[in-house]
Amino acid sequence: MATYSYKAKSLSGEEKSGTIEAKDKYQLAGILRGQGLVLIKADSQEKKFSKKFNIDISFGVPLSEKMFFTRNLQVMVSAGLSIPRSIDIISLQAKNKAFRGTLLDVRERVTKGQKFSDAIAAHPKTFPDIFQSMVKVGEETGTMEEVLKVLSVQMERSYELNSKVKGAMTYPMVILTVMLGIGTLMLVTVVPQISKVFGDMGVELPMATKVVIALGNFVATKWYFALAIVAVLAVSSITFLKTATGKRLADSFLVKAPLISPIIKDINSAYTVRNLSSLAAAGVPLPRSLEITAGTVGNGLYKKALLAAADKVRKGEKLSEVLKNYSNIYPQTIIQMIAVGEETGETSAILAKLADFFEDAVSEATKNITSIIEPVMMVIIGGVVGFFAVSIMQPIQDIMTTIK
Numbered sequence: 001m002a003t004y005s006y007k008a009k010s011l012s013g014e015e016k017s018g019t020i021e022a023k024d025k026y027q028l029a030g031i032l033r034g035q036g037l038v039l040i041k042a043d044s045q046e047k048k049f050s051k052k053f054n055i056d057i058s059f060g061v062p063l064s065e066k067m068f069f070t071r072n073l074q075v076m077v078s079a080g081l082s083i084p085r086s087i088d089i090i091s092l093q094a095k096n097k098a099f100r101g102t103l104l105d106v107r108e109r110v111t112k113g114q115k116f117s118d119a120i121a122a123h124p125k126t127f128p129d130i131f132q133s134m135v136k137v138g139e140e141t142g143t144m145e146e147v148l149k150v151l152s153v154q155m156e157r158s159y160e161l162n163s164k165v166k167g168a169m170t171y172p173m174v175i176l177t178v179m180l181g182i183g184t185l186m187l188v189t190v191v192p193q194i195s196k197v198f199g200d201m202g203v204e205l206p207m208a209t210k211v212v213i214a215l216g217n218f219v220a221t222k223w224y225f226a227l228a229i230v231a232v233l234a235v236s237s238i239t240f241l242k243t244a245t246g247k248r249l250a251d252s253f254l255v256k257a258p259l260i261s262p263i264i265k266d267i268n269s270a271y272t273v274r275n276l277s278s279l280a281a282a283g284v285p286l287p288r289s290l291e292i293t294a295g296t297v298g299n300g301l302y303k304k305a306l307l308a309a310a311d312k313v314r315k316g317e318k319l320s321e322v323l324k325n326y327s328n329i330y331p332q333t334i335i336q337m338i339a340v341g342e343e344t345g346e347t348s349a350i351l352a353k354l355a356d357f358f359e360d361a362v363s364e365a366t367k368n369i370t371s372i373i374e375p376v377m378m379v380i381i382g383g384v385v386g387f388f389a390v391s392i393m394q395p396i397q398d399i400m401t402t403i404k
Contacts, residue, residue, distance in 0.1 A: 003108050004028050008037040015040075019108060061099045061126050063162065067155045069094070069103070074148035084111045102126050115139055130154075130275060130292045134282040147282045154278040161270060161359055168366035172373050179381055184219065186388065191216025198395060208391040251300040255329060259376070263365045268302045269334060270358035277351035287314040301329055318342055333357075 006028060007017045016037060022028040029039040069090055076086035084107050091103040102123050109119035117136035120127040131151065138147030195213040198205060205213070219226045240246040254264045275296050279289035290310035294303045305326040312322045320339035323330050337354055341347035 003105055004042045006032065006042040007040045008032050009040060010037055021109070021112060061096055061102070063155065063159050065094060065096045065099045066126070066131075067152065067159060069099075070148055070155060071152045074145060074152055077148060078145045083116050099126065129295055130279065133284050133288065133292055134279065137283045141283055143283070150278050150281045154274060157274055157355065157359060158271070161267070161362060164363055164366045165267060172377065175377050175381075179384070183384065187212075187216040187219045188223075189220075192220050194392060205395050206391070208387070209395050212388060212391040247300055254299065255301055263362070264299065265329060265331065266358050266361045266365060268297050268299050269330060270355060270362055271297050272302065272306065272330075273334060273351045273358060274355035277348060277355050280348035280351060286319065287311075290319075299329075305329060 003019055003021050005017070005019050007015065009015055020028055020031060022031060028042055032039050072090050072093075073083075073086050076089065077083070081089075087103050087107040087110070091100050091107065094100040094103060106116075106119045106123065109122065110116055115136075117132055117139055120135060121132050124132075134147050134151055135144070138144035191213055195217060198209075198213070241250055255261055257264075272293055275293040276289055279292060280286070284292070287310045290306050290313060294306035294310070297303055297306065305323075309319060309322045309326075313319055318339070320335055320342055323335045323338065327335065334354060337350050338347065341350035344350075
């Protein structure tokens with residue numbers, strides 16, 4: 001179903017405009033015909049916003065915008081404003097035009113009688129499953145204000161965690177980019193000049209020197225081929241990593257890789273317990289919470305573990321017992337604390353404390369990541385520079401020996 005803005009005429013020639021939800025324009029025309037109107041023009045609201053802003057309104061909505069929406073909606077609902085009125089006010093303050101279009105569509109749907117949870121379900125790219133499920137529980141239990149408050153906290157913590165991880169990755173990416181730039185500059189400018197000197201002197205070059213000179217000459221004279229090769233390798237690698245096999249191999253490597261493995265485990269553990277905590281606080285059943293959380297973690301091993309846990313918990317097993325089978329990815333701290341929560345009936349509170357603990361662990365890890373990466377980067381840079389130095393200096397040394 002889509003919402004259409006239409007213009008129509010009555011049999012007396014009076015023009016009328018408005019919005020109606022219909023499957024397509026043919027159904028819209030039939031609805032208007034039943035009201036004694038003839039359809040003149042119709043535009044889908046979603047298509048209208050997409051065309052105007054040249055963007056699919058389901059994409060490109062930053063988490064900060066959704067945080068702003070959720071926090072303000074919670075305040076307005078607690079003040080007694082209706083959902084449509086609240087959304088109308090918030091949409092005027094939305095900076096992202098795509099998100100504004102989405103909010104206007106949600107408001108229109110709610111105004112016409114749809115539940116808020118059903119209205120946001122029409123935009124799954126903007127409002128993910130965890131958002132939809134918690135809102136639905138809030139509607140059914142009459143605790144919308146509390147649910148929106150929990151959602152606000154969950155989104156804020158996710159935003160902070162994402163920001164810390166992205167910030168930690170900036171340093172190594174800058175270093176790698178600079179290193180590649182300097183290496184390419186040397187290959188294009190320095191190596192061809194040295195190649196001419198060695199060629200004029202008729203020196204027999206070592207294999208390493210021949211490789212460096214051949215690579216430098218190729219990049220300098222056939223740079224378009226070099227760019228094409230790099231592009232093909234990059235696209236091929238990205239395509240492979242998007243396949244089931246590629247993603248499985250990458251996920252397994254990240255969980256087992258030295259140095260980064262503890263950080264990867266802490267990040268995925270933090271996402272797991274934070275989302276489970278939020279869903280439990282909202283009253284979502286545990287099996288469904290596990291399924292929703294599986295859709296929020298990035299690593300396939302964690303996704304598989306959570307889906308398997310959901311199936312077993314649905315059959316009556318305790319979550320702590322199920323997670324013991326996945327002690328290679330979930331720390332014993334989580335397993336033991338969940339067991340305590342199951343015994344005391346305080347699972348939601350314990351999950352919230354666990355989420356704080358692992359988010360603090362990620363925060364500390366990202367602060368120290370520079371000291372972890374620096375030695376590795378120095379070894380890589382030193383190895384590359386050493387290879388170039390030996391490749392160039394060895395023939396020069398041979399020439400000096402011959403002259404003596």
